[in-house]
Amino acid sequence: MSTTSQAMLNQGLFEDQEMPSQLGFYSFHPNLSFPQVGCQQSLKAFNIPPSLAADAPSSLTEALLSSAPTKQREDITSHLGGAQLLSLQRSTANLWAWGDVNECLSSKRSIGGDDHLGVSAMKMKKIKARRKVREPRFCFKTMSEVDVLDDGYKWRKYGQKVVKNTQHPRSYYRCTQDNCRVKKRVERLAEDPRMVITTYEGRHIHSPSHDLEESQAPSHLNNFFW
DNA sequence: CGAATTTGACCAGCGC
């Protein structure tokens, strides 16, 4: 069964390195099985399966906070309310995200071609590369008893970390598909442990491991921000 | 026994 059955709705944050203008928030209508057109396209770009998208997040503020660096998190918390976040797109409070986008744009193609390197050099390069390249990210919050939502892809856990000011550890997963560099982070909200924050980073280069039918797509739209 | 997960160590980036 779907692990998203208890999910609420339906807001989140994404950033797109190729289309910085699409950094922003989306919001779904709670009664729709799938969000409106604009969101659908973006979700598709991120390969977020409709099954998950329909169950996506319930708190815009917290969706943003979950992926913001600590300092900005504090700024956001102290200066903004949820409603204001809807128009946050180019405000100073989300410079962190714009910074990421800019970094992505300026550091394209900085890795690859390890073939002729020795082991240690390769390792070093890997280590250096691991922070240089920022993939587009998409995060949302879902109410769920289980941490890992069934999104149709196969993930391997590669790390777990206790993050500051939270009692729940953050888990790090990588897509198991060869050559697919998509990662996701999963953590529970400190203020409400029933809520799971999932952040996807990167785009899948393949289809989900179990077939999700191609989408269904209602074409009406409403309640769509960015 | 191979695959997946756990966990401590390491490293880079950021803020002070």
Place this chain on the structure above:
DNA sequence: GCGCTGGTCAAATTCG
């Protein structure tokens, strides 16, 4: 420059 923090690695451990 230094300490703190988040992200990743990889050896050890657990699971199926």
